[in-house]
Amino acid sequence: MDIDGTSMGEVLDTADTALAVTDERCQVRWVNRAMADLLELEPRQCAGRSLPALLAGASEGPHPGLVLSVRTGEDRHTWLEVRCDPLNEGYLYRVMDVTRWRERGVGPAERDEWQKALIRMADEDPLTGLLNRRALTRELERQLALGRDGALLLLDLDNFKDINDLRGHPVGDRVMCTLANVLRDRLGNSHILGRLGGDEFAVVLSGTDEAAAVRIADRLRNAVAAIPVTGGVGTTRITVSGGVAGFRSGDGWQAVLANADLALYASKDAGRNRVTVYEQGHYADTALRVTVLDRLRNALAGDGLALHAMPMVKLGSNRVVGHELLLRLEDGHEPRLGPGEFLPAAERSGLVLEIDRWVAGTAIDALVAHPYPGLRFNVNVSGRTLEDEDFGDFVLDRIGAAGVAPGRLGFEITETAAVTNLTAARMLAQQLRASGCRISLDDFGAGFGSFVHLKQLPITGVKIDGEFVRAIDYGSRDTVLVQGIVDIARGLGVSVVAEWVERASQVDALKRLGVRVAQGFHLGKPEPLRELLSRPHGTWMRRPRLMRGDSDGVELGRLSENTP
Structure with a gap:
């Protein structure tokens, strides 16, 4: 395993886990920055020295799972867990600080389960269990890097705020979970589904042209329309609007996402409950968006x-x-716009x-x-x-x-x-x-x-x-x-x-x-x-009194969320 001088070495050098490569006698060949910091040495000062000796308490030979105590102060010790895996002509050492776990009496098995849970949820939306925004956009970026063609589909619930306002957030959360299950069942495992945040979902359709993407979007739209929403004030039906943007090798994922977003807004502007395909130069980002920017510029220049x-x-x-x-647009013009409506244009x-x-x-x-x-x-x-x-x-x-x-x-x-x-x-x-x-x-x-x-x-x-x-x-x-x-x-x-x-x-x-x-x-x-x-x-x-009828703002930088 040749690490020095390679891009892999550069990646491992920025890792938070302390890593070292030794020869068969446990003499250091390479350490990353985290390991050097742990040993309180420069990387070059570690080369050629015995790693077990540097760890002050480890045995002279490799050990598969050793926990040792290192004195870090007059009355304080740090507990380190040393793990070692064989390599060609040497060993890979990984050292973790487990002091917090030792002090709590948490054993390795319980700690591993907790860490596995964190890793499992690293890419997971906590409400629906779908991929979250970062994981989905990373997958889109990966498809583009592999040179694959396809389409990105965005789906956004129509008038979802009314569900939250009239029926409460618990009902809104149930709708989100039900919708996620319906989309997952209809798509199967052939496409990549995620929740971008709030009431917006996305599907990466690799190897799918725009016409096929529209057919998929229509099937999903019809399935969503069949979902009854109960609780609060009777039963209603929900609808979704969709935006489709094709992608091919050489495109940037941000541009693809922006194109699908424009198509989605066109569906909203056209009356909702429909799917629109992005067409370059077709939208004029339109009079509405130009009007929003004009209002923002005037508000900045004046007192709006x-x-x-x-x-x-x-x-x-x-x-x-x-x-x-929290930022508000209070320029006295209609329609009144919330941050979620004017900040995307500003961005x-x-x-x-x-x-x-x-x-x-x-x-x-x-x-x-x-x-x-x-x-x-x-x-x-x-x-x-x-x-x-x-x-x-x-x-x-x-x-x-x-x-x-x-x-x-x-x-x-x-x-x-x-x-x-x-x-x-x-x-x-x-x-x-x-x-x-x-x-x-x-x-x-x-x-x-x-x-x-x-x-x-x-x-x-x-x-x-x-x-x-x-x-x-x-x-x-x-x-x-x-x-x-x-x-x-x-x-x-x-x-x-x-x-x-x-x-x-x-x-x-x-x-x-x-x-x-x-x-x-x-x-x-x-x-x-x-x-x-x-x-x-x-x-x-002092805590202010809560007044009925107050409404919340959306932070600058938070563009679309199912905010409470």
Whole structure:
């Protein structure tokens, strides 16, 4: 197994697991960065030395499963599990820190089962069991890399918000699961099905032309129309709209997804419950989208954008410890547009770069005008802004000129955006954190890819994806996942916030799992920032009363979700 100087060596060198290759006498031939850090040496200093000796307690020969204790402080030991597999003319060593498991009395078998569960769910949507967004887009990317032709089909429920509003989220969740089962049964194992988020599903149809994709989409559409929705107010039927985009070798997966999305919106605009095939140059992205962009530009130039503040509450004391700022379009024009309706257009056009700067600048101005230290804001950073090399300097210049304590301002980066552009996310997070700003990874756990990147991103906090909180009080497997997130975050000195808290029983469940801060309708709905700041400063830190008729916002960067 030749590792040095190969691309495989570069991949393994960035792995979080400590790895080493030795000769038959257990003399080090190669170590990755994680192993060198564990041994507190440079990789070149390990070469030629006995790995068992370096591990301070391992036997002189290879051992298939040794657990040893390494002194890491005056009164502290770290427990390491050493595993060894034979290679040609040597051995591959893997070393894991199992201190947390030893202290809890968890044995190897139970630990392996827990880890297998995490791995199994890494690509799984927690509500439906289908592939999640990252796994499905990765599969689309793989098909393109293999040079295969095919089609991508997007399916979106029509008027699903009405089901949630009129019948409640539990009914909405049941509809999602039923729909997933129907789609899975109709498609079988020949095609790849996933849930992109909210009420949107996708199917990668490899080796299928657009005409065949439309026939498949129509069969699925008819099957969905036969599903009765009960509970609340009688029985109704649901429909779906579809968008199809063909792909071939050389296409980018982002472009294919965007094309299918355009076709899907054309189906919605044409009356819903139909399927549209993407045709290049056919849409004009249309008058509606142009109108949306015009409204956004005018809102930026005038006074048409507003921020609403959603409280983040400490569960033990019910004290507000900060507010997340949510974007609204309040330009006085009809139809009224929510973030899920205007932000996609802003993302595609690049106008979101200006919007992100407006949000950050407005938040800083509010902190200057109200210098009470307990007033703290979090703002969201879109995926496009991660690519803006000047955004960090813009923020720091504004903070420095205003004299605002950086710790009063936090930035939230969604997991999807961070993983998609890890280098840019790391650079921005390093720059802002070095100045004293807080950095959180939003929607944490949506694909469990974040566990891998926690060490690589200099963040100060994580926000647990609401899908894992939704049923946390029902004794579901979400409990295991949230417990894992809390344990890992606490071990790394990272704060944890839970979102989508709608019931008192969720609060109790989260407190038992060690979650200390949360947000959601049960704890406080968003209110206009200007109204929050018009109150005496002492009242900012109290939980607001919940008013019937309030409506939630969607964070900047969160474009389509079945949000509570």
